[in-house]
Amino acid sequence: xxxxxxxxxxxxxxxxxxxxxxxxxxxxxxxxxxxxxxxxxxxxxxxxxxxxxxxxxxxxxxxxxxxxxxxxxxxxxxxxxxxxxxxxxxxxxxxxxxxxxxxxxxxxxxxxxxxxxxxxxxxxxxxxxxxxxxxxxxxxxxxxxxxxxxxxxxxxxxxxxxxxxxxxxxxxxxxxxxxxxxxxxxxxxxxxxxxxxxxxxxxxxxxxxxxxxxxxxxxxxxxxxxxxxxxxxxxxxxxxxxxxxxxxxxxxxxxxxxxxxxxxxxxxxxxxxxxxxxxxxxxxxxxxxxxxxxxxx
Amino acid sequence: xxxxxxxxxxxxxxxxxxxxxxxxxxxxxxxxxxxxxxxxxxxxxxxxxxxxxxxxxxxxxxxxxxxxxxxxxxxxxxxxxxxxxxxxxxxxxxxxxxxxxxxxxxxxxxxxxxxxxxxxxxxxxxxxxxxxxxxxxxxxxxxxxxxxxxxxxxxxxxxxxxxxxxxxxxxxxxxxxxxxxxxxxxxxxxxxxxxxxxxxxxxxxxxxxxxxxxxxxxxxxxxxxxxxxxxxxxxxxxxxxxxxxxxxxxxxxxxxxxxxxxxxxx
Numbered sequence: 001x002x003x004x005x006x007x008x009x010x011x012x013x014x015x016x017x018x019x020x021x022x023x024x025x026x027x028x029x030x031x032x033x034x035x036x037x038x039x040x041x042x043x044x045x046x047x048x049x050x051x052x053x054x055x056x057x058x059x060x061x062x063x064x065x066x067x068x069x070x071x072x073x074x075x076x077x078x079x080x081x082x083x084x085x086x087x088x089x090x091x092x093x094x095x096x097x098x099x100x101x102x103x104x105x106x107x108x109x110x111x112x113x114x115x116x117x118x119x120x121x122x123x124x125x126x127x128x129x130x131x132x133x134x135x136x137x138x139x140x141x142x143x144x145x146x147x148x149x150x151x152x153x154x155x156x157x158x159x160x161x162x163x164x165x166x167x168x169x170x171x172x173x174x175x176x177x178x179x180x181x182x183x184x185x186x187x188x189x190x191x192x193x194x195x196x197x198x199x200x201x202x203x204x205x206x207x208x209x210x211x212x213x214x215x216x217x218x219x220x221x222x223x224x225x226x227x228x229x230x231x232x233x234x235x236x237x238x239x240x241x242x243x244x245x246x247x248x249x250x251x252x253x254x255x256x257x258x259x260x261x262x263x264x265x266x267x268x269x270x271x272x273x274x275x276x277x278x279x280x281x282x283x284x285x286x287x288x289x290x291x292x293x294x295x296x297x
Numbered sequence: 298x299x300x301x302x303x304x305x306x307x308x309x310x311x312x313x314x315x316x317x318x319x320x321x322x323x324x325x326x327x328x329x330x331x332x333x334x335x336x337x338x339x340x341x342x343x344x345x346x347x348x349x350x351x352x353x354x355x356x357x358x359x360x361x362x363x364x365x366x367x368x369x370x371x372x373x374x375x376x377x378x379x380x381x382x383x384x385x386x387x388x389x390x391x392x393x394x395x396x397x398x399x400x401x402x403x404x405x406x407x408x409x410x411x412x413x414x415x416x417x418x419x420x421x422x423x424x425x426x427x428x429x430x431x432x433x434x435x436x437x438x439x440x441x442x443x444x445x446x447x448x449x450x451x452x453x454x455x456x457x458x459x460x461x462x463x464x465x466x467x468x469x470x471x472x473x474x475x476x477x478x479x480x481x482x483x484x485x486x487x488x489x490x491x492x493x494x495x496x497x498x499x500x501x502x503x504x505x506x507x508x509x510x511x512x513x514x515x516x517x518x519x520x521x522x523x524x525x526x527x528x529x530x531x532x533x534x535x536x537x538x539x540x541x542x543x544x545x546x547x548x549x550x551x552x553x554x555x556x557x558x559x560x561x562x563x
Binding site: 003004005006009010012013014016017019020021023024026027028029030031032034035038092095096098100101102106107108109110111112113114115116117118119120121123124125126127128130132133134135138168171176177179180183184225228229230232233236237251254255258259264267268271272274275278279282286 | 299300302303306307310311313314316317320328329331332333335375376378379381382383384385386387388390391394397398399400401402403404405406407408409410411412413415416431432434435436440452455456459465466468490493494496497500501512515516519526528531532535538539542543545546547550553554557558560
């Protein structure tokens with residue numbers, strides 16, 4: 001691991017790391033510390049005076065029903081994107097992970113949604129669900145005796161549609177990683193299970209799934225980051241947090257409070273709370289990843 | 298049997314984009330016909346020119362391309378250098394610096410967004426390429442990817458180079474980088490798509506139409522409608538917006554898949 005392949009070059013390694021480290025310190029670590037600092041202050045409406053308020057920004061958030069609602073919306077949204085998205089992707093990857101003709105074609109034909117941006121996905125799904133003219137409301141009206149499907153007025157439906165759009169966009173990425181993970185499951189192991197008379201279903205849950213755990217944990221983390229942050233463009237294009245606050249997930253609320261209502265204290269407190277959730281998830285992810293490394297030695 | 302299932306899956310997943318493609322070929326009236334029209338029209342070129350002119354798409358496309366290519370390139374170079382240091386040298390502070398690099402995974406833009414914005418303002422970088430590029434230059438993914446690969450490079454290779462009197466930097470440039478081709482291509486795909494898709498940051502740090510990026514162009518197209526969304530024009534814009542990353546993914550698909558596979562095995 002810690003090798004010294006070129007002894008005697010004392011300054012070179014620092015020089016090599018310097019550009020990355022400088023970027024990380026200047027644009028990531030220092031702003032983050034400032035953000036934590038700002039969360040203990042409040043600025044008057046004219047932006048002329050900054051007052052120390054201790055934990056008041058946090059207290060306000062904890063007491064705010066808007067914030068509670070945003071947390072619940074985020075949980076539903078992320079839960080949908082992660083659970084439905086990962087199960088579907090795993091099923092598709094599993095289906096694809098066998099000797100079939102045209103595998104290369106299927107592979108690219110199933111993963112290309114990875115290249116779409118959340119904003120593009122949002123625009124296309126907004127078209128499909130466009131009230132009165134989109135294809136989906138049309139099909140629903142045909143099937144359910146003229147039922148009017150309008151996600152622009154129905155909050156629950158809006159949340160479902162943005163969740164489905166976000167999940168669809170992420171399928172490609174998830175399939176790529178599940179496929180790579182599945183290809184690393186030793187064939188002999190599966191063969192042995194088959195010879196012993198284990199069913200496909202049992203083999204999958206007893207052997208394949210546990211062996212995939214580093215991939216699954218990694219994807220859980222990536223999908224969490226995706227559904228927390230990267231979907232911003234999708235939400236902004238499709239619903240802008242509405243109707244009402246139905247799709248106002250945490251990152252969108254943060255943007256509104258920080259850049260539209262100019263409430264930097266509250267926005268910084270929100271940033272810090274999101275950071276705590278992310279870092280807990282990151283630590284769990286790293287733990288699982290390193291545990292695997294130990295096993296495989 | 299399995300082919301029927303797979304073809305069905307391919308079709309279902311592709312359907313939204315096929316529908317978007319069809320819509321981009323229709324006239325405004327056709328896009329609003331009831332039942333929805335699923336037969337392509339012949340207005341694709343008209344719609345593309347419309348979208349292009351309406352929000353100055355050419356300029357946005359140029360901005361997005363420059364940003365995505367430059368940022369991906371810089372990220373790859375910085376990650377290669379850092380990974381080289383972490384795998385080939387022993388130095389003091391390594392045990393602090395490496396975890397620090399990893400911690401940045403926990404610091405996505407939204408958890409530091411206001412101060413980063415203020416930093417741009419204090420550099421007078423608002424509405425400039427600098428603001429759109431600099432905060433993205435560090436790549437944890439890249440450092441991890443190259444580090445993992447460099448650790449598998451046999452020691453004999455560097456030993457031979459050292460015995461021959463090759464300097465570390467020459468060994469890096471003439472041996473290490475060339476054998477990392479697959480990983481470089483894989484990282485290029487990942488970073489290009491990542492940067493091309495950025496939305497929140499360009500939205501807040503750019504203020505004039507000529508500094509906007511393609512993703513924001515979509516928002517502008519959607520907002521520029523007077524009465525009802527001109528889906529035919531909007532979809533033409535959407536198709537343009539999705540092409541470059543799609544081309545990058547398809548061109549480098551082999552290296553991309555191999556790079557990911559290498560990454561997942563230990």
